[in-house]
Amino acid sequence: MTQPIVRLILTFTALVALTGCNTMQAHRSPTTGPANQYDAVIVDAETGSTLGLEALADRLADTDVVVVGEYHGHHASHLLQARLQQALYARNPRQILTMEQFNLDHQDALDAYLADQTGETEMIEDAQAWDNYRGSYRPLVEFARQQQLPVVAANAPADIVRCIGRQGSAYLDTLPDQQRAMLPEQAFLDTPAYRNKFVEAISGSHGAEQTDLSGRLLNTYQAQLLRDNTMASRILTALEAHPGHQVLHTTGTFHSEQRLGTVAALEQRAQGLTISVISPVELAPFEGALPVAENRHKGDYLYFILPLPTEFRDPERQRSAMQKRFSQRPDTRCE
Template sequence: MLTALAPAAILTAQAVNPLQLPIGRPGTLEVGLGEMRSTITGKLASPDDVAAAADGHRFVYLGESHDRARHHEMQAAIVEALVRRGRTVIVGFEMFTRPVQDELNPWTLGWLSEDEFIERSQWKTQWGFDYGLYRPIFEAVRRDRLPMVALNVPRDWVRAVGRGGPSALTPEQSSQVPPLYLANSDHRSVFEALMGGHPVSGTQGENIYAAQVLWDEGMADTALKYLDRFPKSASTVFVVIAGSGHVMYGQGINYRIDRRTGERGVTVMMAEGEGPTRVARGIGEFVYVSQPES
């Protein structure tokens, strides 16, 4: 369910272009193929520029289209830039659910082969995208021995809410996530654009929307609870690796964290285009447009 969000940042012929919504910072910006630009200055940007912009911020959100190798290469480059800048980097992944948390750090510490990591993290059954696409980010994490966090709630929770609404969660499950805040109209606009421009309506539509909110609230909650285990430090930065639909316009995981902490963070939106691509300046602090992949 909601797998349509995986490649949401790839340009398609839609009545509503999710890359050009009038949310947040006004105006638009053209980004060339293979370029990353600051939506604030309009200038070309590098991973080191992203790391510099993250000074003073505790969260960096790296949105992706899951099946685009160049997006994961850019994510790895930004993580490495943050390390070079002297930040204490933690990397949280949408791809892993909370129950596999204990299987992640053995990879970071070099105790597992790649095949063992794939098996023990339940990659093929829980995520399913080609592991090779993500290899650059996992190798960067291992090389720098960065802590990894399994952000996502169990997938059966999301499926249950998608079918039956928030009340479909058991009391025990509900106790492990914040109350679902469903009244963010900007987030609804993003969600509807990603679903082809169709307004959320009816019980089924509301349940599917609630499932998306559970996804975002759950991942935000996981990140915050992880950070709460340690004293606050100006050097710490939590990098969120997630689909673009979970971070674009600051309305997904980033909105849920901001709502609880007042910390907006820095968002890098990644898209794919057939040529120079016009995007809303409010979509994130930086936009990277990759070239088409076969």
């Protein structure tokens, strides 16, 4: 399994503060890659032409939902999200920020902070914000708070996701009515392409068929679908509550690239919605033109970024670290 997929599915890493970088504005030639860990080269996936951030915002100004995929903890992903948020707001101040990074059962805690009823540390604790919130997502939430914009906790409750991963989709039938009502009625909509992508990412097998999903792997996939469908449902609910607004949605790129996952769930629920997907591509050392052709299927727009440093080169230390991370997860009871 590649390191980007491991980061997307298994762990969330810390990030330094997103400050002081102007390189993303510059127009670059198609043969010039990102200059540093904050830099991103934005490309129109269809034409292969590079864009500055302002030109990208111009193109997205009338789009209903703008989905910016990220590699969790990557400096360039989070800087692009924060700057695009402001650029889109300048073109349409009727904006909603929806975030995978907060679970819907913590919406009240998030709202209390946005209303200046609690402080940031209180919100981080009460909303169980991700460990890298201050370095990665603070700029997004603070801009929304300053402009009095809605911020939607879009992800499914973590304990329910964990229990689906253990017991499968039938676990939803055991929930109290109030808890079940928070989740979408159709909680496991998917597509064959997403199934195959998931199996390939988890197991490393190529060209896997739908029938390969069974047992714990099927449960894990259904937990993934619950996240995707919940995010799609929350986005649509936000648009219904705020007609004429534009949604900026931040999410791990596995949930959105190739217009799969959350994007496919959105399209199945609201076929008339205009959705633009912006996907990251980690750029290995290269010579010649940017590898647009082999990556254009990932999104309407691509942003090329440098890979994060390798976490481990010692397999034993990697296994030990992963075991430690999972042992620190809350002990959820699925009864």
